[in-house]
Amino acid sequence: MQTIPLILAALGFLASLRSAWLWYVASGVSAAPMWVQQREMEPVDSLASQQQWTVAIIQAGQAANELNGRGAVWTACAVVLSATSVLATELLKYI
Secondary structure, three states, X not given: OOHHHHHHHHHHHHHHHHHHHHHHHHHOOOOOOHHHHOOOOOOOOHHHHHHHHHHHHHHHHXXXXXXXXXXXXXXXXXXXXXHHHHHHHHHHOOO
């Protein structure tokens, strides 16, 4: 009868590993302008260079935001699964 809490705890642990990985990947997102990605020289025009940096920063922010959002969902799942495991362990004492 103790298998249900064990399974819930294992699923909570796996969910927490997934969330930690997503947080870690999100922290490593960096901004790279188009000329860096395509291995070209930086534009001579300073306005074009600044625009590409702005676009790169916005894109990096969006990518990190997406990963952070998914990490938050997985963290919530881990918390719910772990709490359910503890609750099931306590309830099974009375059965």
